Amino acid sequence: MKEPSQNINYNILLIDCYPNQTTFPLNISTIKSYINNKTIFFAKCFDFGIKIKKHLNFTKEQELKLSTIEEIVNKLRNKNLEYTNLEKKHIHIINSILKKIDLEKYNNIGFSIMSTKTLGYSILISRIIKNKYPTKNIIFGGSMFNYNNKILTNSEIDFLVQGEGFTTVENILNHINKISLKHNSKNNKIYYKQNNKITELKQKINENISESIPIPDFDDYDKNDYSELTIPMRFIEGCGFNCSFCSDHNKKIKTQKLETVIEQIKYLKKKYNPKAFIFYNNNNVIVKNKKYFLKFALLLLKNNLRINYYMQDNPSGYDELTFKILKKTGCKLIFFGFENINDEILHAMKKPHKAQEALNIINKCHQYNIKTLMFYMTGFINETDEMFQKTKNFITTNNWNKNNQIEIFLFGIRPGSDAFDNYEKYGITKIKVEKTFFNIPITYNYNTKNKDWNEIKKTNENNYNELLKLYHNKKFKYMN
Ligand code: SF4
Numbered sequence: 001m002k003e004p005s006q007n008i009n010y011n012i013l014l015i016d017c018y019p020n021q022t023t024f025p026l027n028i029s030t031i032k033s034y035i036n037n038k039t040i041f042f043a044k045c046f047d048f049g050i051k052i053k054k055h056l057n058f059t060k061e062q063e064l065k066l067s068t069i070e071e072i073v074n075k076l077r078n079k080n081l082e083y084t085n086l087e088k089k090h091i092h093i094i095n096s097i098l099k100k101i102d103l104e105k106y107n108n109i110g111f112s113i114m115s116t117k118t119l120g121y122s123i124l125i126s127r128i129i130k131n132k133y134p135t136k137n138i139i140f141g142g143s144m145f146n147y148n149n150k151i152l153t154n155s156e157i158d159f160l161v162q163g164e165g166f167t168t169v170e171n172i173l174n175h176i177n178k179i180s181l182k183h184n185s186k187n188n189k190i191y192y193k194q195n196n197k198i199t200e201l202k203q204k205i206n207e208n209i210s211e212s213i214p215i216p217d218f219d220d221y222d223k224n225d226y227s228e229l230t231i232p233m234r235f236i237e238g239c240g241f242n243c244s245f246c247s248d249h250n251k252k253i254k255t256q257k258l259e260t261v262i263e264q265i266k267y268l269k270k271k272y273n274p275k276a277f278i279f280y281n282n283n284n285v286i287v288k289n290k291k292y293f294l295k296f297a298l299l300l301l302k303n304n305l306r307i308n309y310y311m312q313d314n315p316s317g318y319d320e321l322t323f324k325i326l327k328k329t330g331c332k333l334i335f336f337g338f339e340n341i342n343d344e345i346l347h348a349m350k351k352p353h354k355a356q357e358a359l360n361i362i363n364k365c366h367q368y369n370i371k372t373l374m375f376y377m378t379g380f381i382n383e384t385d386e387m388f389q390k391t392k393n394f395i396t397t398n399n400w401n402k403n404n405q406i407e408i409f410l411f412g413i414r415p416g417s418d419a420f421d422n423y424e425k426y427g428i429t430k431i432k433v434e435k436t437f438f439n440i441p442i443t444y445n446y447n448t449k450n451k452d453w454n455e456i457k458k459t460n461e462n463n464y465n466e467l468l469k470l471y472h473n474k475k476f477k478y479m480n
Contacts, residue, residue: 001219002036002042003042004042004044004105004106005041005042007177008104008105008106008107009107009108009173009176009177010040010041010042010173010177011041011042011043011044011105011106011107011108012035012041012042012043012044012106012108012109012110012139012169012173013043013044013045013046013101013103013105013106013108013109013110014028014031014032014043014044014045014046014110014111014112015028015045015046015048015109015110015111015112015122015125016028016045016046016047016048016049016111016112016118017048017049017052017111017113017118017121017122017125018049018114018115018117018118019049019050019052019053019117019118019121021047021049021050021053021226022226022227022228022229022230023226023229023230023231023232023278024047024216024218024221024226024229024231024232025045025047025049025112025232026216026232026233026234026280027112027114027142027165028045028110028112029045029216029217029218029220030166030213030214030215030216030217030234031043031110031112031165031166031169031214032044032045032216032217032220033214033215033216033217034166034169034170034214035166035169035170035173036217037214038166038170038214039170039173041170041173043169044106044220045217045220045221046101046220047220047221047225048097048121048125049118049121050221050225050226051097051225052093052094052097052121054225055093055096055097071084071087072087072090072091072124073120073123073124073127075087090124091128094121094124094125094128095128098125098128098129103129103133103136106136107135107136107137107176108136108137108139108172108173108176109126109129109136109137109138109139110139110140110141110161110165110169111125111126111138111139111140111141111142112141112142112165113140113141113142113144113145114142114143114144115144116144118142119144122140123154123156123157126138126140126156126157127156129156130155130156137158137159137172137176138156138157138158138159139157139158139159139160139161139169139172140157140159140160140161141160141161141162141165141168141169142161143247143248145160145161145162146162146163146247146248146416147247147414147415147416148415149162149191149198150198150435152191152192152193152198153198158192158193159172159190159191159192159201160190160191160192161188161189161190162187162188162189162190162191163185163187163188163189164185164187164188166214167182167183167184167185167188168184168188168189168190170182171184171190171201171203172190172201175190175201181201181203181204182203182204183203183204183205183206184203184204184205184206185205185206185207186205186207188203189203190203212254212256212257213234213235213237213254213256215256215260215264216232216233218231218268218272223272228275229272229274229275230274230275230276230277230278230310231268231272231274231276231277231278232277232278232280233261233264233265233277233278233279233280234279234280234281234282235255235256235258235261235279235281235296236253236254236255236256236281236282236284236285236289236292237253237254237255237282238252238253238254238282239253239282239283239284240253240284240288241283241284241288241314241350241351241352242350242418243337243339243349243350243351243418244348244349244350244417244418244419244426245349245377245380245411245413245414245417245419246414246417247414247415247416247417247420253282253284253288253289255289255292258292258295258296258299259299261296262296262299262300262303262305265277265300265305265307266303266305269305269307275308276307276308276309276310276332276333277307277308277309277310278309278310278311279309279310279311279312280312281311281312281313282312283312283313283314283337284313284314285311285312285313286313286314286316286317286318286322287313287314287316287317287352290317290322294325297325297326297328297329300329300330301328301329306330307329307330308330308332309329309330309331309332310331310332310333310334310335311331311333311334311335312334312335312336312337313334313335313336313337314336314337314351314352314353315336315337315338315353315357315358315361315362316352316353316357316358316361317352318361318364323364323365323367323368323370324368326365326368326370327368327369327370331370332370332371333370333371333372333373334365334370334371334372334373335372335373335375336358336361336362336372336373336374336375337351337375338358338362338374338375338376338406339351339375339376339377340355340376340377340378340380340391341355341390341391341394342355342383342387342390342391343355344387345380345383345387348380348381348382348426349377349380350418362374362404366403366404369403371402371403371404371405372403372404372405373405373406373407374404374405374406374407375406375407375409376391376395376406376407376408376409377408377409377410377411378391378408378409378410378411378460378463378464378467379410379411379459379460379463379464380411381411381413381419381426381427381428381446381448382426382427382448383460383463388463391463391467392466392467392470395408395467395470395471396470400471406471408464408467408468408471410460410461410464411460412444413428413431413444413446414444415433415444420444423446427448427449428446428447428448429446429447429448429449430446430447431444431445431446432444432445432446432453433445445457
């Protein structure tokens with residue numbers, strides 16, 4: 001096993017702060033594996049999220065409110081403001097967790113950030129670290145920043161990664177250590193501050209770069225921290241779709257060698273005996289990669305690998321054989337990007353399925369004893385009252401039970417999505433981007449030909465709350 005270098009500039013600590021994990025963090029574990037196996041540097045991972053979750057026993061209302069975190073970050077900057085008891089508790093817990101990490105060994109601390117809650121904690125922790133160790137380099141990365149680098153205006157952050165973190169993190173370490181940079185793809189960018197200005201670090205571009213996805217290294221986590229461990233894996237990367245609301249589209253599809261995936265599953269099963277594996281394979285398993293999946297299933301059977309697994313997918317392209325194979329190989333749950341019951345909306349969203357096809361697939365899953373979790377989006381551009389009524393009927397009359405559940409989201413336009421980049425195509429006349437306290441555009445206002453934003457916002461929020469009420473108390477704990 002690779003050991004930390006004597007030169008602390010060569011070492012990086014990778015942190016994930018999502019405070020609710022039942023699974024090992026996937027992204028930082030994959031970057032660690034790349035850094036330790038393919039570079040001269042050394043990386044270690046720390047799941048800050050699971051430690052926070054263990055220590056914070058707040059009531060539901062108090063639980064890790066983003067506003068609380070924002071307040072603390074604000075007060076850390078403005079020493080004249082007083083902390084509340086809740087804020088003091090947060091700081092005390094974070095400090096006590098930090099004391100258990102040997103920060104002296106690392107001059108570079110990387111944070112993987114996928115949600116606003118993680119963002120709040122990452123800023124707070126990096127602020128505390130920077131106060132104590134001003135020379136340490138703080139690196140932020142994650143899908144939240146793919147279309148916005150303004151987060152660098154926060155003084156505690158030194159580098160920002162856009163795109164994939166493998167060669168990109170390596171290049172940051174090369175830059176810090178004055179080693180010439182490696183070639184990278186043009187989508188993988190690095191920003192830093194020069195004379196207080198956000199500046200792009202020029203990397204050598206090679207579009208033909210095609211690194212295979214590294215196998216994640218979970219060795220830094222303690223299995224006992226996780227109550228019912230599920231192990232995340234991703235062996236198909238890239239999507240091949242371009243759903244209009246999504247900013248994570250159109251990436252070239254890359255797959256891992258299946259023999260390697262099978263060896264990895266064997267190793268992880270033996271080492272951790274997890275409750276299940278979760279395959280995060282970019283929603284394109286069956287519809288875009290059926291042959292690859294069938295080969296994977298055959299290898300599972302050939303190797304007599306009895307596992308339970310959950311996976312995410314689009315509800316499209318399933319046939320009888322697919323269901324039989326899913327059942328036979330241990331599939332217990334599929335997360336479907338169902339999105340909407342109205343075909344007009346599905347069409348405008350550029351989803352690959354129609355509502356009835358998706359419902360047929362979901363019903364068939366239940367016949368095969370495979371649970372389903374449907375992601376549903378309300379408030380899409382130009383959703384009419386009639387369409388909302390159809391949604392309401394669908395939510396009210398469907399037989400939601402332990403096999404079939406729904407997660408409801410409210411639509412918002414994200415930079416990088418087709419609806420944002422080509423907004424006129426969607427009947428939008430004007431977009432206004434709002435920034436949060438943390439300088440990340442979270443809320444996007446838009447006017448359409450017939451309505452202005454305030455009207456749209458009010459209707460959408462009311463509708464969303466109405467759906468949540470209708471669905472209240474019917475949620476199941478899908479991991480069970
Ligand atoms: S929503 Fe899923 S399927 Fe659609 S573009 Fe995004 S990642 Fe691809």
